[in-house]
Amino acid sequence: MSLGSDDVKSIAHLARLEIDEKNIEEHAKTLSSIIGLVEEMNAVDTTGIKPMAHPMDISQRLRADEVLEENQRELFQKVAPETKDGLYLVPQVIE
Amino acid sequence: MYHTKTLSELSALLEAGDVTSVQLTEHFLQRIKNHDTELNSFITITAEPALKAATAADEKRKAGKAGPLTGIPIAHKDIFCTKNIKTSCGSKMLDNFVSPYDATVVEKMQQAGMIILGKTNMDEFAMGSSNETSFFGPVKNPWNTKAVPGGSSGGSASSVAARLTPAATGTDTGGSIRQPASLCGITGLKPTYGRVSRYGMIAFASSLDQAGPMAQSAEDCALLLNAMSGFDPKDSTSLEKDVPDYTADLNKPLDGLKIGLPKEYFDEGLSKTTNDIVQKAIDEYKAMGAEIIDISLPNTHLAVPVYYVVAPAECSSNLSRFDGVRFGHRCEEPKDLEDLYKRSRGEGFGDEVKRRILIGTYALSAGYYDAYYIKAQQLRRMISDDFTRAFEKVDVIMGPTSPETAFNIGEKSDDPISMYLSDIYTIAVNLAGLPGMSVPAGFNNKMPVGLQIIANHFDESRLLNVAHQYQQKTDWHKAIPEQFK
Numbered sequence: 001m002s003l004g005s006d007d008v009k010s011i012a013h014l015a016r017l018e019i020d021e022k023n024i025e026e027h028a029k030t031l032s033s034i035i036g037l038v039e040e041m042n043a044v045d046t047t048g049i050k051p052m053a054h055p056m057d058i059s060q061r062l063r064a065d066e067v068l069e070e071n072q073r074e075l076f077q078k079v080a081p082e083t084k085d086g087l088y089l090v091p092q093v094i095e
Numbered sequence: 096m097y098h099t100k101t102l103s104e105l106s107a108l109l110e111a112g113d114v115t116s117v118q119l120t121e122h123f124l125q126r127i128k129n130h131d132t133e134l135n136s137f138i139t140i141t142a143e144p145a146l147k148a149a150t151a152a153d154e155k156r157k158a159g160k161a162g163p164l165t166g167i168p169i170a171h172k173d174i175f176c177t178k179n180i181k182t183s184c185g186s187k188m189l190d191n192f193v194s195p196y197d198a199t200v201v202e203k204m205q206q207a208g209m210i211i212l213g214k215t216n217m218d219e220f221a222m223g224s225s226n227e228t229s230f231f232g233p234v235k236n237p238w239n240t241k242a243v244p245g246g247s248s249g250g251s252a253s254s255v256a257a258r259l260t261p262a263a264t265g266t267d268t269g270g271s272i273r274q275p276a277s278l279c280g281i282t283g284l285k286p287t288y289g290r291v292s293r294y295g296m297i298a299f300a301s302s303l304d305q306a307g308p309m310a311q312s313a314e315d316c317a318l319l320l321n322a323m324s325g326f327d328p329k330d331s332t333s334l335e336k337d338v339p340d341y342t343a344d345l346n347k348p349l350d351g352l353k354i355g356l357p358k359e360y361f362d363e364g365l366s367k368t369t370n371d372i373v374q375k376a377i378d379e380y381k382a383m384g385a386e387i388i389d390i391s392l393p394n395t396h397l398a399v400p401v402y403y404v405v406a407p408a409e410c411s412s413n414l415s416r417f418d419g420v421r422f423g424h425r426c427e428e429p430k431d432l433e434d435l436y437k438r439s440r441g442e443g444f445g446d447e448v449k450r451r452i453l454i455g456t457y458a459l460s461a462g463y464y465d466a467y468y469i470k471a472q473q474l475r476r477m478i479s480d481d482f483t484r485a486f487e488k489v490d491v492i493m494g495p496t497s498p499e500t501a502f503n504i505g506e507k508s509d510d511p512i513s514m515y516l517s518d519i520y521t522i523a524v525n526l527a528g529l530p531g532m533s534v535p536a537g538f539n540n541k542m543p544v545g546l547q548i549i550a551n552h553f554d555e556s557r558l559l560n561v562a563h564q565y566q567q568k569t570d571w572h573k574a575i576p577e578q579f580k
Binding site for chain 2: 003007008011012014015016017018019020023027030031033034035037038039040041042044046049050051052053054055056060061063072075076078079080081082088090091092093
């Protein structure tokens with residue numbers, strides 16, 4: 001399967017990723033060749049094989065729902081682009 | 096001079112009082128200053144805090160509280176969060192990011208008393224096999240500065256090979272420790288998935304990522320792995336398993352060791368000279384009493400296709416956190432929230448990262464999920480089962496680490512597929528969560544060639560034993576590029 005410019009635009013939108021208009025065709029070409037590589041998978045019949053999500057085939061450990069971390073909001077917000085009164089600021093969302 | 100010494104040799108010198116940690120640290124900082132403009136293996140150099148830490152290490156030693164690694168310098172791949180030190184992950188996205196906390200690996204190496212010289216260059220977000228995707232420019236291979244060092248832990252490999260640091264940390268998602276170790280002629284180990292904590296290690300593909308040591312020898316890797324490993328409650332995929340002393344088995348004789356040679360690792364894709372060098376290493380093992388057994392890993396050819404679904408899918412999900420809101424790059428004057436997300440990400444990420452996010456987003460999108468992601472996970476099990484069957488018959492598997500020696504900068508950067516195929520022998524190990532190593536085994540045209548050794552889950556001790564015994568019989572790992580001697 002090959003991807004065209006419109007496909008790349010819609011995938012980029014899903015990923016919230018701006019792609020330069022002049023690079024879209026190049027991306028379509030490269031992504032198509034990667035998908036071509038990936039589709040070598042289709043030559044193998046995998047009926048009945050259980051998908052493997054974890055390399056050791058185990059599920060993730062859970063812990064008790066206890067507060068272990070102390071609040072370090074100020075420290076963590078020091079690296080933020082814009083904050084006010086302990087909140088992260090973004091352009092206005094609701095009119 | 097100090098830079099030609101292994102960790103255990105440096106440790107002995109420190110213990111005997113023949114050198115102080117401050118002297119060692121000054122020596123390596125000077126070497127970085129003299130040589131790194133040429134190699135570009137460091138993104139950040141932390142001279143001042145390093146000297147402060149070295150002074151403290153010397154006092155600790157005087158007080159009789161030193162361990163084997165106390166006072167020895169190390170460099171960390173810039174993927175590990177380091178408190179109060181820039182942690183860029185090789186990306187413009189994090190060029191302004193000073194981490195508010197330490198990764199567990201960094202914390203553990205500090206507890207062991209090691210001194211941080213700086214942060215090493217890498218492919219952006221660890222996506223690449225040549226270190227050319229770094230926002231901070233390509234790293235050069237000290238054996239030929241026109242060639243790549245491999246990637247993604249290219250800065251770590253290059254700096255250890257040029258002896259600018261005695262050791263470095265790396266991470267390996269599809270070969271990112273082993274391939275650069277091979278291309279730069281050093282020893283690198285990717286542990287079993289879950290052996291080393293991923294906390295504070297910026298995530299690329301969470302079911303594959305694993306941190307490990309890069310150094311001059313297997314013995315050095317054992318010392319580093321002792322300090323690095325262990326259960327960490329802060330990493331939900333960290334495994335609760337005791338850490339053995341990885342130096343304990345180094346000297347075990349190899350008599351009767353069963354070595355499996357997968358026929359798929361010696362096919363037409365492998366260069367003849369690399370093949371000859373690997374065969375010669377295997378002859379060395381025969382002479383040490385090992386038994387060679389021909390095996391097959393029939394699904395090897397599927398590893399690269401499967402990886403390029405699983406890794407991008409996990410990457411597209413992991414990298415969604417870089418949104419210009421809480422940390423990292425933010426675009427100028429966003430007109431609304433969507434514009435903020437799109438432009439911050441579009442400006443912050445380089446081309447290879449964008450490619451992988453797009454592929455992953457596509458593979459996970461409605462209507463394609465089963466055809467790509469589920470299919471890849473089914474094949475992942477088949478690849479993993481190949482290894483399970485092989486380890487019923489053999490103790491370790493051997494082959495080349497990389498199909499060829501270091502290629503030239505620019506040679507593959509326009510052709511992602513041929514770049515991806517340079518990890519053809521390393522990727523399956525990550526998919527199966529196994530430990531793997533690359534050990535220097537010779538030179539082709541003055542460029543290093545690595546031997547890959549793969550062991551069963553949690554069998555790092557055997558891996559290190561097998562590599563160490565080889566390094567007792569050969570001195571490929573001691574070779575230093577002429578201009579960095």
